[in-house]
Amino acid sequence: MSIRFAVFGLNQGSKIARDAVANPELDLVAVAGFGQQAEDVAAELDVPLFEDYNVLLKEVPLDAVAIALPNGLHVQSTRACLDAGIRNILLEKPIANTVEDAEKIIAMCEEEGATLLIGHHRRSSTKYLFLREFIESGRLGDLVGVQGTYAIAKPHAYYDVEWHTKKGGGPLLINAIHDVDDLNYTTGLTVKRVYAASRNSIRGNEIEDSVSVLYEFAEGPTATYFISDGTPGPWNYDLSACENHFFKWSPGENSLHFFGTKGSLGFPNMDFYSYEEGHFGWGEPLVKEHFELEKNDPMTAELEHFVDLCTGREKTPRCTGEDGLATLKVINAILESAERKQIVDID
Incomplete structure (x- = not known):
């Protein structure tokens, strides 16, 4: 059974989206972003593009998501994903701009029992x-x-x-x-x-x-x-x-x-x-x-690791929220x- 997957942010996220299309266990069902680059990536991958990730979350059922939005949006986008029932989140580095925001992300994922992988791909x-x-x-x-x-x-x-x-x-x-x-x-x-x-x-x-x-x-x-x-x-x-x-x-x-x-x-x-x-x-x-x-x-290997986390083949993220916070x-x-x-x- 394929993992229904979406990518938010198509600058850094464009690489994740392309790797997702190539991964047989992932079904890239939507992407979120705006501007010419986002439109080009969505057209290239033949996947629906949403300018607002909140609309995407309301309209598209998902099992997992990659968040590659600006750092200042990490708290609210993670909260929105959790509220939509998503329990597998790949969050691009840095985890946040401030220690306080990072601690919020870690706490909310723990409270919801969600798997959080921070995208330190090396x-x-x-x-x-x-x-x-x-x-x-x-x-x-x-x-x-x-x-x-x-x-x-x-x-x-x-x-x-x-x-x-x-x-x-x-x-x-x-x-x-x-x-x-x-x-x-x-x-x-x-x-x-x-x-x-x-x-x-x-x-x-x-x-x-x-x-x-x-x-x-x-x-x-x-x-x-x-x-x-x-x-x-x-x-x-x-x-x-x-x-x-x-x-x-x-x-x-x-x-x-x-x-x-x-x-x-x-x-x-x-x-x-x-x-x-x-x-x-x-x-x-x-x-x-x-x-x-x-x-x-490494970015392709990181996404493969994320799939292993989603399927339960692996239990521990290579870069946990706490690891991202320490950095x-x-x-x-x-x-x-x-x-x-x-x-x-x-x-």
Whole structure:
């Protein structure tokens, strides 16, 4: 029996809608959105388009929904879906703009017994699944530090969209939130303190265009992170992993480095450096071990995971509401630290 499915929002949601049509267990019965892109996607997929998702909910019976609307609409759209009897919700990242809104979403889904999957799709990447297992294996030894980079140049036309120039539309909430969630997921560590310095010197918009961050983890390790969406560079996961069809060129660079007492790993190139048993120190030759992985499409894999949740084949979402909230708290702490120019502790 097919799962009657709808997608709200056809910017990010267009990929979900196309994947849904290709999934034999999903029946994409409607989509919600407005504007030329929404009309084109609906026509391409031959599915009814509703400008108002509330009308869709009244007229179309559904088993599951993907919400890819602006963050500020997540609370009310989740509430509307629950009121319509839907108990399987894929909610795009970030879970919300504020901790309060995120807590509302988590609480209402728990009260209704609904399954909530937050769309941090990299948790479904074969690369990140491998990285999580590698760190857990102990081959790094004790993790001491992490160095992360997201340096990329978005096209000038990207900023013709007004909300991309306003508070909440910068690379921290759009891009860095992925990198923060990646660390949360793969290391299992808890960020307890951040210090951030941000600048808008590249474009002069209201939002940041470069940020440097220092993390302290409750368990002891530290991490540094630099992000800019106005600097040409290959040191970012999107280009290096080449998992997204939008990015067609892979420079072969790493976006993350993990440093441990037994070795260090470059990611996503998967080059591991350590010493032979009984040898240690800079006068000794390093042994390089390279890992080859089969690449997948994380967003497609995420939707397949969502189907498994809907059917009961899997019980636990890879990214729960609580996971999404933990990531949001770190991003909000970075924004607060940069604005106040102070260290910010995270509860």
